[in-house]
Amino acid sequence: xxxxxxxxxxxxxxxxxxxxxxxxxxxxxxxxxxxxxxxxxxxxxxxxxxxxxxxxxxxxxxxxxxxxxxxxxxxxxxxxxxxxxxxxxxxxxxxxxxxxxxxxxxxxxxxxxxxxxxxxxxxxxxxxxxxxxxxxxxxxxxxxxxxxxxxxxxxxxxxxxxxxxxxxxxxxxxxxxxxxxxxxxxxxxxxxxxxxxxxxxxxxxxxxxxxxxxxxxxxxxxxxxxxxxxxxxxxxxxxxxxxxxxxxxxxxxxxxxxxxxxxxxxxxxxxxxxxxxxxxxxxxxxxxxxxxxxxxxxxxxxxxxxxxxxxxxxxxxxxxxxxxxxxxxxxxxxxxxxxxxxxxxxxxxxxxxxxxxxxxxxxxxxxxxxxxxxxxxxxxxxxxxxxxxxxxxxxxxxxxxxxxxxxxxxxxxxxxxxxxxxxxxxxxxxxxxxxxxxxxxxxxxxxxxxxxxxxxxxxxxxxxxxxxxxxxxxxxxxxxxxxxxxxxxxxxxxxxxxxxxxxxxxxxxxxxxxxxxxxxxxxxxxxxxxxxxxxxxxxxxxxxxxxxxxxxxxxxxxxxxxxxxxxxxxxxxxxxxxxxxxxxxxxxxxxxxxxxxxxxxxx
Numbered sequence: 071x072x073x074x075x076x077x078x079x080x081x082x083x084x085x086x087x088x089x090x091x092x093x094x095x096x097x098x099x100x101x102x103x104x105x106x107x108x109x110x111x112x113x114x115x116x117x118x119x120x121x122x123x124x125x126x127x128x129x130x131x132x133x134x135x136x137x138x139x140x141x142x143x144x145x146x147x148x149x150x151x152x153x154x155x156x157x158x159x160x161x162x163x164x165x166x167x168x169x170x171x172x173x174x175x176x177x178x179x180x181x182x183x184x185x186x187x188x189x190x191x192x193x194x195x196x197x198x199x200x201x202x203x204x205x206x207x208x209x210x211x212x213x214x215x216x217x218x219x220x221x222x223x224x225x226x227x228x229x230x231x232x233x234x235x236x237x238x239x240x241x242x243x244x245x246x247x248x249x250x251x252x253x254x255x256x257x258x259x260x261x262x263x264x265x266x267x268x269x270x271x272x273x274x275x276x277x278x279x280x281x282x283x284x285x286x287x288x289x290x291x292x293x294x295x296x297x298x299x300x301x302x303x304x305x306x307x308x309x310x311x312x313x314x315x316x317x318x319x320x321x322x323x324x325x326x327x328x329x330x331x332x333x334x335x336x337x338x339x340x341x342x343x344x345x346x347x348x349x350x351x352x353x354x355x356x357x358x359x360x361x362x363x364x365x366x367x368x369x370x371x372x373x374x375x376x377x378x379x380x381x382x383x384x385x386x387x388x389x390x391x392x393x394x395x396x397x398x399x400x401x402x403x404x405x406x407x408x409x410x411x412x413x414x415x416x417x418x419x420x421x422x423x424x425x426x427x428x429x430x431x432x433x434x435x436x437x438x439x440x441x442x443x444x445x446x447x448x449x450x451x452x453x454x455x456x457x458x459x460x461x462x463x464x465x466x467x468x469x470x471x472x473x474x475x476x477x478x479x480x481x482x483x484x485x486x487x488x489x490x491x492x493x494x495x496x497x498x499x500x501x502x503x504x505x506x507x508x509x510x511x512x513x514x515x516x517x518x519x520x521x522x523x524x525x526x527x528x529x530x531x532x533x534x535x536x537x538x539x540x541x542x543x544x545x546x547x548x549x550x551x552x553x554x555x556x557x558x559x560x561x562x563x564x565x566x567x568x569x570x571x572x573x574x575x576x577x578x579x580x581x582x583x584x585x586x587x588x589x590x591x592x593x594x595x596x597x598x599x600x601x602x603x604x605x606x607x608x609x610x611x612x613x614x615x616x617x618x619x620x621x622x623x624x625x626x627x628x629x630x631x632x633x634x635x636x637x638x639x640x641x642x643x644x645x646x647x648x649x650x651x652x653x654x655x656x657x658x659x660x661x662x663x664x665x666x667x668x669x670x671x672x673x
Contacts, residue, residue: 071216071226072596072628074157074165076129079191083669084152087655091596091628092159092186097618099649100632102658105665117658118667119632120600123234125667129156129168130230131209134175142172145673155190158216161592166215168208169198178208182215220593221263228260233581233597240574244550255279258548264584265540265550266516271506272548278499282492289488296481300489303482310479313472320465348438351431358428365417365424441467503546510540510548516587523583528554531579531613532572538580552576571605575614578602582621589625596628603637611639612647630655 077086090096102117121141134140142149149172156168167190169179180200181193195201200211213225221229231239244261255276259269293300444464521538528536537553554576581597589595603611618629638646659665666672 071161071218071594072159073126073630074159074186075155076126076157077155077191079153080151084667085669089628089630089655090653091622091626095623095626097622097649097653098628098630099654100630100656100658101635101649101654102632102660103635105659105661117660117665119634119658120236121667122632122656123236123598123600125154126156126598127230127234128175129154129170131168131170131178131205131212131227133205141673142175146172148670148673153191157186157188157190159186160216161595162217164215166212167193168212174202176205177202178205179203180208180211180215216592218592218594220588220591221260224260224263226594229264229594233585233594235577235581235598236600240577243552243573243577243580254547258550261550262540262548265520266514267509267540271502271509274502275499275506275546278495278502282495282499285488285492285495289485289492292481292485292488296478296485300482300485303479303486307479310472310475313468313475317465317468317472320461320468344438344442348435348442351435351438355428355431355435358424358431362421362424362428365421369414369417369421499546503542506546506548507542510542519587520583523586524552524580527579527583527617528576531575531610531617536576536579538583552580574602574604575606575610578614579617582617582627585627586621586625589627595626596630598630598632600632601634601637602631603633603639606637608640608644611637612641615639615647 072092073089074092075086075088078084090098100119100122102119124141128134128140128142134143138144153169153171156170158166158168160166165183165186165188167181167183167188169181169190171177178200179198179202181188181190181198200208203211209225209227213227216226218226244257253276255273259273259276262269262272444460444467517540524538525536528534532554535555537551537555539551541549541551543549554572578599581599585593585595585597602614606614618631621627622629635646638648641647656667658667663669663671
C-alpha cells in the first residue's frame with residue numbers, strides 16, 4: 071500500500087500532488103522555506119505541513135463526525151466546494167481512487183483501475199465501481215482492494231496512523247496519539263500481531279479482565295443487598311433450620327390450643343435470648359455514647375497558647391524575651407493549629423460513623439424491647455383469648471423472621487454463585503497469562519527481525535545499542551520495550567532516548583524497522599514523518615537521511631517527510647544540503663497565499 075496522487079476539483083486552490091516511490095526510489099519531501107527571514111510576522115511552521123497529513127488521513131476514510139477540531143469539519147463552509155481524490159497503489163500493483171467531498175463526508179466513491187494517473191474529476195457517476203456508498207461500507211471495500219493480509223482480521227485503518235506520524239505521535243514509541251485516551255486493549259493486540267505473535271491470547275487476557283471486573287461489580291452489588299457475609303452462609307442455613315423448627319412448634323401448639331409448652335418456650339426465649347441480646351446492645355450503646363461524648367469534647371478543645379501572655383510574664387519578671395524565641399513559639403502554635411485541624415477532620419469523620427452505629431444500635435434495642443413486651447404479654451395475660459391472640463402475633467413474627475432469613479439465603483446463594491464464577495474466571499486468566507508468558511519467551515522470527523533491524527538502525531544513526539523486545543508486565547499484560555545503551559557497555563543505559571528529539575528519532579527508526587521487515591509482504595509500504603529533522607543534531611540528520619534513502623532504494627519503501635528550511639541537514643562546512651527538485655513533491659513558503667497548502671487565507 072502506497073500513496074500515488076492527491077488532487078481536487080479545485081486545482082487553482084490546491085495543486086495536484088504526485089508522490090514519488092511508486093515507480094521510482096526517490097524520497098517525498100514536503101518542504102517549507104523562509105523567503106522573508108527578517109519579517110517577524112511570517113511563520114514557516116504554519117503553512118500546511120501537518121494539515122497535509124490530516125488531509126491524507128481524511129482521504130483514507132477517517133471518520134471525522136463529532137471531531138470539530140479537524141480542519142475540514144471546523145471550516146466546512148470554506149471547503150464546501152471541494153471534492154478530494156486520493157489514488158493508492160495496492161500490493162498487486164493495481165490502483166484504487168477514492169473520492170470524498172466535504173459537504174457529504176459519509177458518501178464515498180471508489181474505482182479500481184490498472185494504470186496510474188486516472189483523472190477522477192472526469193469519471194461519470196456510472197463509471198465508479200462504487201458511487202457515494204456509506205463510509206463503513208467504503209472502508210470494507212477499500213480494505214478488500216488493499217488486502218493487507220499481514221494485519222488481518224483488522225482492516226487497513228487500524229494501523230494507518232502509525233505511518234502518518236504528526237508531531238503529537240512522537241510521545242510514545244508504540245502508543246500513537248489517537249490511542250492515548252483509549253485502553254491498551256484497543257492497540258496492543260494489533261501491535262502484538264505486527265511483531266509476529268498470535269494476538270488471541272493477549273485479547274483473551276483483556277476480555278477476561280473486563281469479565282472479571284463486571285462480575286466483581288455485580289457480586290459487590292449483590293453482597294450489598296444481603297446483611298450476611300458469604301463466609302457465614304452455613305451459619306445462616308443453621309439459623310434458618312432453627313427458626314423453621316420454632317415456627318413449626320408454635321404452629322402445632324396453636325392448633326392444639328395448648329399454651330403450656332409455648333409459655334415455657336417463650337419464658338426460655340425471654341431469659342436466654344432477649345435479655346442477653348438487650349444487655350449486649352445496651353452495653354454497645356453506652357460505649358458508643360461515651361466515645362461520642364469524648365470526641366465532641368475533644369473537638370471543643372483548641373490551642374489556648376497566647377504569645378502576648380508569655381511576653382507579659384517576661385516583662386513583669388524583667389527578663390529578656392528574644393525575637394527568635396517568639397518566632398519559635400509562633401511556629402509551634404501554627405504547627406499545633408495544623409495538627410488540630412487535621413485531628414478535628416478525622417474526629418468529625420469518626421463521629422459521623424459512630425452516630426450511624428448508634429442509630430442502628432438504638433433501632434435494635436427498640437426491636438428487642440418490643441419483643442420483650444410481646445413475650446411478657448403472653449406470660450402475664452390470664453385471659454385465654456388474649457393469650458391466643460398474643461401467640462398468634464408471636465407466630466406471625468416468627469414466620470416473618472423465617473421469611474426474611476430465607477430471602478437472605480436466596481440472595482446469598484447468588485453471591486456464592488458469582489464468587490464461584492469469579493474464581494473460575496481468575497483461574498482462566500492465570501492460565502492465559504501463563505500461555506502469553508510462554509509464547510513471548512519462545513519469541514517469533516518476525517519479532518527477531520524487527521529487533522535486528524532496529525538495533526542496526528540505532529547503531530547506524532546514533533552509534534548506540536538499541537534493543538526492542540516485548541515482555542509480560544506485573545498485571546499479566548504485554549508491554550513493548552525500547553532500551554538504548556552505550557556500545558560496548560551492555561547494561562550501561564543512556565538517557566539520550568528520553569529526550570524529545572531522540573525519542574522522535576527512535577520512533578522514526580522503529581517505523582522504518584517494521585517497514586523493512588515487511589517490505590515484501592502485503593503491508594503498509596509508506597510512512598510520513600512530520601518535522602522529523604526538527605531539534606536533531608545536524609550529524610544525526612545526515613545519518614537519518616542516509617537511512618531513509620537506503621530504505622527507499624533497497625526496500626522500496628515510500629518515505630515522506632516534512633522539513634522547514636532551517637532544519638535541513640548540513641555538511642561538514644555547515645552548508646545546507648538541499649533536496650533535489652524531483653524529490654520535493656510539495657513546496658510551501660511564507661511569501662503569501664501561493665505558498666500555502668491551500669491557496670487561500672489562513673484558517
